[in-house]
Amino acid sequence: MRYEVVIFGGGATGTSTFRDLAMRGFSVALLERRTIASGTTSASHQNLLGGLRYVLSDPIVAQECAEENAIISAIAPEVVGELQNYFVGFSTEYAWGALRAAKKLHVKATELDLRDVFREIPSLNIDLAVAVETTDRNINAQRFCWLNCASAELCGGSLFQGTEVRAITQLNDGFRIKTNHGDLRTTYIINATGPWVNTVAAKLDTSIPVTYSQGTIIVQKALSPRGIQHLRQPSDADAYIVHDGYGWLGTTSTTINNPEEANPQPWADAYLKKEFAQILPGVKDQPTLSTFAGVRALADDNHPESAKNDSHFENGRRKSRDFRVIQAPKNAFHVIGGKLTTARLMAEKIADVICDKEARSARCQTAKEPLAP
Ligand SMILES: Cc1cc2nc3c(=O)[nH]c(=O)nc-3n(C[C@H](O)[C@H](O)[C@H](O)COP(=O)(O)OP(=O)(O)OC[C@H]3O[C@@H](n4cnc5c(N)ncnc54)[C@H](O)[C@@H]3O)c2cc1C
Numbered sequence: 001m002r003y004e005v006v007i008f009g010g011g012a013t014g015t016s017t018f019r020d021l022a023m024r025g026f027s028v029a030l031l032e033r034r035t036i037a038s039g040t041t042s043a044s045h046q047n048l049l050g051g052l053r054y055v056l057s058d059p060i061v062a063q064e065c066a067e068e069n070a071i072i073s074a075i076a077p078e079v080v081g082e083l084q085n086y087f088v089g090f091s092t093e094y095a096w097g098a099l100r101a102a103k104k105l106h107v108k109a110t111e112l113d114l115r116d117v118f119r120e121i122p123s124l125n126i127d128l129a130v131a132v133e134t135t136d137r138n139i140n141a142q143r144f145c146w147l148n149c150a151s152a153e154l155c156g157g158s159l160f161q162g163t164e165v166r167a168i169t170q171l172n173d174g175f176r177i178k179t180n181h182g183d184l185r186t187t188y189i190i191n192a193t194g195p196w197v198n199t200v201a202a203k204l205d206t207s208i209p210v211t212y213s214q215g216t217i218i219v220q221k222a223l224s225p226r227g228i229q230h231l232r233q234p235s236d237a238d239a240y241i242v243h244d245g246y247g248w249l250g251t252t253s254t255t256i257n258n259p260e261e262a263n264p265q266p267w268a269d270a271y272l273k274k275e276f277a278q279i280l281p282g283v284k285d286q287p288t289l290s291t292f293a294g295v296r297a298l299a300d301d302n303h304p305e306s307a308k309n310d311s312h313f314e315n316g317r318r319k320s321r322d323f324r325v326i327q328a329p330k331n332a333f334h335v336i337g338g339k340l341t342t343a344r345l346m347a348e349k350i351a352d353v354i355c356d357k358e359a360r361s362a363r364c365q366t367a368k369e370p371l372a373p
Contacts, residue, residue, distance in 0.1 A: 043294030050135030089231030
């Protein structure tokens, strides 16, 4: 079977790219070695970020999150929670700086009357000094990925689950991909395997400079009807995202050498509870029902290989400092970094590059077209 594009990895990035390319009329296949959304996407906090977290530390990412939050909420309301999160904190100075920056960046954020907030959520620490409502909301990441796939299949895309890439051979006109279910041929490869990016890259005799950062999340019965986040510089244990009556508290960030080593860290339970008890004192005594860990593959800008690879970066890479698309060898694109919230945007940038290469003018439709069953 021959395709114009074959994507590896059925997480948020791969499925969003699958949808975008299929809607633009490409013959495209997605290969997922397990089942859709069985990697980092499901091991994430599943918070559709609104951008407030990053307004001071990374304004570009903040703006992208704000824009994508609005787009996903409009095209896929059924996968997004109803209640917006409150950011609460102790430093009014930090809060006002963040509110000023949010206004400039068009990130929605409104200061609330603390008395109303304490009335709604009596379990909050009474010493809190400031509360802000913003557009962060819980998202069902698995369903988001499934809907992307359904939409891609409706446009002619081919989905292969339980299909693992075993070997890749470079040909004059593209690549031959050997899988456990037979061979495929393609002109372009998109490696969207998240933290497993280098297992696929190795089959192309290349290596992508990344740092693996593991994060642990614990799940408890929720002490608040809506998500609560600590209003301060991005840090560990700053988000309590509420999914269907359960509070997901996280996260941590520890560098590991190999994504296969990912495991919830034994110390994380006590650490997360102690840290977030500043905001919601009850979390300390609330039993933990489950714990899980995910791995971020972060672009390693300090790695000497990054400088060498700079000429491989493609269009759109500068829009975000949060994700990178590295081409190595020609016509094989490796995607690293990014967020669940910005997966649609990443897909748009990748599909733009393929369109440029093929001199096709097909425009992205994923920001407007409803993502519905
Ligand atoms: C702890 C944590 C919390 C996070 N919280 C948030 C959050 O609240 N909001 C947010 O916006 N972002 C969040 N993120 C970031 C977000 O989860 C990721 O950016 C996003 O999910 C990455 O998706 P992906 O598709 O790139 O990777 P993945 O979801 O990991 O998908 C990669 C897929 O590739 C498959 N695969 C691997 N090897 C092969 C192979 N050889 N052949 C075929 N398939 C293969 C895997 O099975 C997997 O399904 C968080 C990340 C972490 C680690």
